[in-house]
Amino acid sequence: MPTVIRDAIIDRACALLQNGTVNRVYGWRQGAFPFEAVPTVFADAAALQAEGIYDDFCAANLSKYLISEIKRDTARILAFLKPCDTYSFNQLLAEHRIDRERVYILAVPCDGMVDIHRVRTAVGGEVTDVMRQGDTLTVTTLYDGTVTLDRTKVLYERCAHCKSRRHAVYDERISDEGAVCDSHRFDEVEALEALTPDERYAFWQRELSRCIRCNACRDVCPACTCEQCIFDNPASGVAHKAPSDTFEEQMFHIIRAFHVAGRCTDCGECSRVCPQHIPLHLLNRKCIHDIDRLYGPYQAGDTADGRSPLTAFTKEDADPSDGAKGGCR
Amino acid sequence: MMRVCQTSALPALLARFAEQMAVYLPAEEDGCVRFSRLAEGTVYCDRIPTATSPKGLFFPQSEDLMTFHVQGKSIDIADIPRENEPFAVFGVRACDVHALSLLDRVFLSDPVDTYYAARRQNGVLITMACDRPAATCFCGTFGIDAASPDGDIVCTLAGDNYYFEAKTDKGAHLLACADSLTCEADTDALTQVQHTIRTRLAALPLSDVSADAFGAGNTATYFDLPVWDRLSSACLGCGTCTFVCPTCQCYDIRDYDTGHGVIRFRCWDSCMYSDFTKMSAGQPRTTKAARFRQRFLHKLVYFPDNNDGVFGCVGCGRCVKHCPVSAHIVTVMRTLGGDRDATV
Numbered sequence: 001m002p003t004v005i006r007d008a009i010i011d012r013a014c015a016l017l018q019n020g021t022v023n024r025v026y027g028w029r030q031g032a033f034p035f036e037a038v039p040t041v042f043a044d045a046a047a048l049q050a051e052g053i054y055d056d057f058c059a060a061n062l063s064k065y066l067i068s069e070i071k072r073d074t075a076r077i078l079a080f081l082k083p084c085d086t087y088s089f090n091q092l093l094a095e096h097r098i099d100r101e102r103v104y105i106l107a108v109p110c111d112g113m114v115d116i117h118r119v120r121t122a123v124g125g126e127v128t129d130v131m132r133q134g135d136t137l138t139v140t141t142l143y144d145g146t147v148t149l150d151r152t153k154v155l156y157e158r159c160a161h162c163k164s165r166r167h168a169v170y171d172e173r174i175s176d177e178g179a180v181c182d183s184h185r186f187d188e189v190e191a192l193e194a195l196t197p198d199e200r201y202a203f204w205q206r207e208l209s210r211c212i213r214c215n216a217c218r219d220v221c222p223a224c225t226c227e228q229c230i231f232d233n234p235a236s237g238v239a240h241k242a243p244s245d246t247f248e249e250q251m252f253h254i255i256r257a258f259h260v261a262g263r264c265t266d267c268g269e270c271s272r273v274c275p276q277h278i279p280l281h282l283l284n285r286k287c288i289h290d291i292d293r294l295y296g297p298y299q300a301g302d303t304a305d306g307r308s309p310l311t312a313f314t315k316e317d318a319d320p321s322d323g324a325k326g327g328c329r
Numbered sequence: 330m331m332r333v334c335q336t337s338a339l340p341a342l343l344a345r346f347a348e349q350m351a352v353y354l355p356a357e358e359d360g361c362v363r364f365s366r367l368a369e370g371t372v373y374c375d376r377i378p379t380a381t382s383p384k385g386l387f388f389p390q391s392e393d394l395m396t397f398h399v400q401g402k403s404i405d406i407a408d409i410p411r412e413n414e415p416f417a418v419f420g421v422r423a424c425d426v427h428a429l430s431l432l433d434r435v436f437l438s439d440p441v442d443t444y445y446a447a448r449r450q451n452g453v454l455i456t457m458a459c460d461r462p463a464a465t466c467f468c469g470t471f472g473i474d475a476a477s478p479d480g481d482i483v484c485t486l487a488g489d490n491y492y493f494e495a496k497t498d499k500g501a502h503l504l505a506c507a508d509s510l511t512c513e514a515d516t517d518a519l520t521q522v523q524h525t526i527r528t529r530l531a532a533l534p535l536s537d538v539s540a541d542a543f544g545a546g547n548t549a550t551y552f553d554l555p556v557w558d559r560l561s562s563a564c565l566g567c568g569t570c571t572f573v574c575p576t577c578q579c580y581d582i583r584d585y586d587t588g589h590g591v592i593r594f595r596c597w598d599s600c601m602y603s604d605f606t607k608m609s610a611g612q613p614r615t616t617k618a619a620r621f622r623q624r625f626l627h628k629l630v631y632f633p634d635n636n637d638g639v640f641g642c643v644g645c646g647r648c649v650k651h652c653p654v655s656a657h658i659v660t661v662m663r664t665l666g667g668d669r670d671a672t673v
Contacts, residue, residue, distance in 0.1 A: 031655035031656075031659075031660055032534075032535065032649060032655065032657070032659040032660055033464075033534065037655065038563050038654060038660065039562070039654055040559070040562070041559070041562055060563075060653070065562075121360065126461070126464040127464060128534050142463075142464055142529075143461055207359070212568075213568070213572075214567050214568040214569040214571075214572045215567050215568055216565060216567035216568075216569045216653050218567075219566055219567040220653060232604055234607060237586070239583075239604075241581055241583070241598055241599075242391035242594075273567070273653035275380065275572075275573060275651040275653075276380060277360055277361060
């Protein structure tokens with residue numbers, strides 16, 4: 001991300017803090033490495049100017065943090081939201097999880113976030129720094145000198161298949177209006193659909209067998225906003241802290257995918273945070289693809305007031321048996 | 330006594346060990362490096378740190394303890410047969426073997442955890458000096474020397490050779506069974522390699538992380554700092570850091586209802602979870618900030634308090650690599666250990 005964009009964003013947020021439009025700013029600061037971005041609340045313009053960043057590693061979707069942040073007091077919070085983050089925010093508005101008046105959205109441009117795991121894999125070494133110039137990344141390593149990479153080859157999967165550069169909701173935008181993209185994001189879903197049920201089962205069993213049940217996918221998910229998750233409730237009878245076998249893990253992930261079906265905006269945070277690199281977004285994307293085909297194209301979070309196909313009945317709705325065997329194809 | 334073999338002979342050497350006992354080693358599958366059981370086609374992977382630590386081989390993420398079977402008015406209680414076979418773990422690094430010594434303090438002190446004790450008894454640790462420490466490593470912060478790890482057999486890569494030194498009787502016994510595949514060696518080659526490793530360790534990006542400000546007796550120094558609020562605000566409350574950590578030792582015991590009875594099992598627990606150590610009257614830490622503080626002060630202060638000043642972190646860097654929001658122990662140590670007036 002060019003520093004001129006970082007400066008424009010941070011300067012504007014500082015001005016809004018100073019003139020009292022907002023009381024706090026939800027952004028990012030650098031962590032222990034130049035490629036670590038830690039979601040951070042700033043209450044002070046000087047601290048924001050000194051520590052606030054916006055670069056290729058500010059991948060974390062800040063929408064969900066706003067639910068707890070606005071409960072702290074009555075302050076108005078400015079949040080930096082990238083295009084895909086705004087869909088999550090809209091969905092949270094639709095579900096009455098956030099009071100719109102309490103948040104000032106500064107829409108920030110995004111041309112894809114860099115996946116440090118892909119960078120490490122691409123250079124096959126120990127990365128200490130990543131610098132960007134246009135679409136070229138210069139990667140500093142411990143033992144292999146500097147390596148240059150094509151930036152477009154090491155973006156997060158969700159960014160390589162970006163669904164939209166349009167901000168679905170904002171108060172102020174620091175960029176020109178973006179457009180919905182031709183993402184090809186369902187190509188991999190269709191490849192899985194083309195497999196036999198046995199092959200598909202084997203694919204998911206292999207992927208999900210790596211799950212360590214850390215719950216990062218659920219905890220980061222902007223659609224997972226239950227006050228208490230059933231899997232955290234010892235009295236529920238289904239609470240489990242550990243993967244007792246691979247089948248149980250499939251149940252956990254499949255139940256979660258169904259629970260967020262129709263509400264998942266495909267923000268891709270589940271796959272981004274998985275420490276075992278399980279492509280969890282494919283489960284959600286399958287649901288999205290099925291909904292598109294059964295009820296017509298639908299993008300959760302496109303607006304904050306629309307009714308979703310799964311919560312609004314019409315006589316033209318697909319018959320449930322249409323998709324009964326092996327899902328919709 | 331030192332033995333040496335060419336790197337190309339490693340598969341044969343591991344196969345020889347496998348004739349004696351099960352062998353586990355870091356292997357890559359689908360982009361993840363994990364400790365796997367040596368089988369046909371398993372290839373040793375030297376990329377560190379492994380996604381999860383070898384802790385699970387001694388203290389599994391989930392293990393069944395006993396079963397209760399209900400029939401009419403009677404209940405049969407049965408012990409689960411325990412695996413009691415010897416096994417070897419190859420490629421364990423200095424941080425992870427030190428982590429096992431920390432788990433020993435917990436599980437082998439009275440009352441002894443017999444499940445863990447049996448596995449420690451059966452396990453032979455073949456450790457590996459870190460010729461290429463990772464960018465996220467900071468074991469030196471806790472006084473660990475990655476050039477010279479502990480272990481039953483210590484292995485060091487020098488050029489095209491692996492050097493093996495048995496440090497315990499069970500290590501010597503296992504190494505001896507592969508004598509026909511190794512030659513006697515002197516320690517000259519090692520001195521140079523260890524010097525190179527220590528130079529690399531000193532130049533690591535996190536080598537400046539200091540634990541000096543922490544240790545036993547510091548609870549009052551850090552407990553009430555307002556900065557916990559800021560440090561924890563990014564935390565998702567997930568269990569990633571705890572589950573990739575080689576020293577986290579908390580577990581829960583649960584009953585699984587089979588319909589005709591119960592399987593009682595234990596599984597890793599995480600102090601980051603909202604129902605951690607939930608009591609009949611509620612639970613001790615009700616906020617994310619309190620849970621976050623618990624995890625880091627346990628590593629940096631409470632564990633040293635109860636264990637002769639020894640830290641509960643080994644600087645393996647797994648949480649640094651895997652925390653989804655980079656709210657990891659290095660961030661915490663730098664913030665707390667730095668100029669506190671500036672950060673509160």
